[in-house]
Amino acid sequence: MVLGADAGFMNPEKMLLCVVLAATCACILASMVAARAGRVPKIRRITGLEAVEEAVGRATEMGRPILFVPGIQDMDNPMTVAGITVLSRVAGTAARYDATLDVPVSRSLVMQAARESVQAAALQTGQPDWYDPERIRYITDEQFGYAAYAAGAMARDKPAACFYMGCFFAESLILAENGNAIGAIQIAGTAETAQLPFFVASCDYTLIGEEFFAASAYLSGAPDQLGTLRGQDIVKALIALVLVFGVVMATTDAFSPEPASEPTAEVAP
């Protein structure tokens, strides 16, 4: 479409999108303000995140390392970002227990982000000496090359706890089955719906979709983040309501009898 000089500031055809966007922002902002004012929403227990302590404890008792796999995608993927958030928690707990944490990564940028996150967690825990950058290392961008390394590391080092947090594809079952075979406590988190059944069946705990993205707010407990979470949930609930309403309307329309057409007068040529 070519915009002429008479084109308006707003495209009227996209007005609905603008309203939805404004409503979404308003909901999230209102929830944030409410949370800051003390009405902090309560989040149900996410067992996968609660079990981090237990998994790290197991590694400590068994004197074995913890393996953390932040997926095979780069930092532009929100799942990888969520995975790094969980890594921070795992690293903080591991530093407190003085347990060994191995983080093989498949993207160089993720390695840098992971190193910074782990170092910050170690500092925050008061164990700066615990941080060892050599344990967070780049392996390969190649999907199955990376999976082969991770599986080999599991077989060799027999980690007592394995975390899979990020974006996974066909390698998910290779990793999780290997972890299961060596008897590790496994905690997975992804929003890849095709991989979730594999993780659920082979891991001890799985963060499913939204749970995974909620991890940041859940772990930090910051009112702003919790408020954002509530705002997003309200918008999602509204969208679900609109969808249900639409389905009902469409169904009603489909089953309603066609209105009788008006007889038209024939016009003689």
Place this chain on the structure above:
Amino acid sequence: MQKDPSRIKVVVATDCGSTTTKAILIEFVDGVYRQTHRAEAPTTVEAPFADVTLGVANAVTELQELSGRRLVDDDGTILRRASLDAADGCDMYISTSSAGGGLQMMVAGVVKEMTAESAKRAALGAGAIVMDTIASNDRRRPHEQVQRIRELRPDMVLISGGTDGGDTKKVTELAELIAPAKPRPRFGGEYSLPIIFAGNRDARPAIERTFSTGGFDLKVVDNLRPTLEREHLGPARETIHDVFLEHVMAHAPGYDRLIAWADAPIMPTPGAVGDILQAIAKGRGINVVGVDIGGATTDVFSVFDGSFNRTVSANLGMSYSISNVCAEAGMESVLRWVHLDMDERELRNRVKNKMIRPTTIPQTHEALVFEQAVSREALRLAYVQHKAFATELKGVQQQRTVGDAFSQEESGRSLVSGMKLDLLVASGGVLSHAPRMEQTASMLIDAFEPEGFTELAKDSIFMMPHLGVLATVHERAAMEVFERDCLVMLGTCIAPAGTAVAGKPVMRWSARWEGGSAEGTLMAQEMRLLRIGERAQVEVTPERGFDVGGGPGVAVKREVRGGSVGLILDGRGRSLSVPGGAEGRRLVAAWAKALELYPD
């Protein structure tokens, strides 16, 4: 040397408590073992006597006078029978002891929820009081841990940590905290503090090196968590018993003589109670909970699916700790069990009076109602603590299926289940000496909230410790005395689990017993008492959403045991919620009337 059980027909058993030494006589009468006489005398472990055997001899002398059988020899020792035909003496003398504060231990483990918890379970199961648990993740700085270790004066220390082939560094670090801290033992200046190491076998050389500095008596036993999936407490518990005898008892006044008199190792009193409950649970194939509520502490024991647990709630009791019960539960929670109008200020005075005069007993109806209300809360809180402690092992790999996607339960679930509970045994002053058996049954039901079918009983004279030791040498005698003389059967409680909505039915029931029958519908918030005699055939059909053990809405037909109280039908639902204010008082009064708690 172990005696031939067939040659044991007369047994004298004593329990040396902090204040009283209780003695019982068990005899083989008409083909079964029965407890025939009981006596007691003040314990003489403290100055000026400073010899525990004097109290034992006094108690047994009283037993001798009551039974007409000579039991004390001229030299003051327990007289043994020369032959099975001899009229005087006994075939066996056994004893337990909790005098002088019982067995006090400190435990340590690498991870608080894993090996440290297993160490605590081993110590508690052996009958000890756990003074503190040191762990690498207990959120205390090393200097704070050292300070705490120095403050404590335990009888012994149990160290665990690392699975076999697992961590050695952390467990050695624990030892390196304890060794230089040099905790002083309770008894004896020249006494080497016993240290029991039940951790990773690979760490043994390092542990031995650490404690080789002197002042310690190190004993190494099998790891109590060889793998995280398995708990192996037996060797650690046995060593605790041995060390208790060799070191702790040997240094307590008069215990060297008492040990020489006894035909079986002297056990800590709570350890013996645990043993008899385990024997009963195993023998009858049931799940059991036992409670002993004292003045300062409340002990809860449970055996579920063969797994034994014991907890000591150190600040929940009916005299020294009564203020703490009221503070922890809140006066509002205590008062919800009181159906009479009472002045709260007066009640607070009553609580403080009981604390400073611990041996007083209620003199008025109001005082009795109030004391029993406090006991309900003390028992409830102790049971909550017990449920939180008696859990599945933590740190264990879970097995899942795709069906678990939305129901991923955490590990460490409580083993204690109201529905699986078969027998609830009460002991301790406020329960054993309640004026009416109905009051004991009511306190148990309100505090423990049993679900489905649960038998209620009480150990009226606290005979369980004696029988616990007896079970180690003559199980049949212990079982027979337990069934016939130790337990006073109160009856059975049938409580459907589910949410009770006022005015709605909870279950239909019918019962037939010798000389009578009855049937009806139990409504929500209703309680009923049926005097059924010894036994009754009962059929209950719970309403939708209620469960009596067969599943929601599924009818159950079975025989139930009666007793001094009878059959109690509890329609209050689970979990139990008692409203406050006038409505709550009206309900509690109705329940008290239905169970005939205070008929006068």
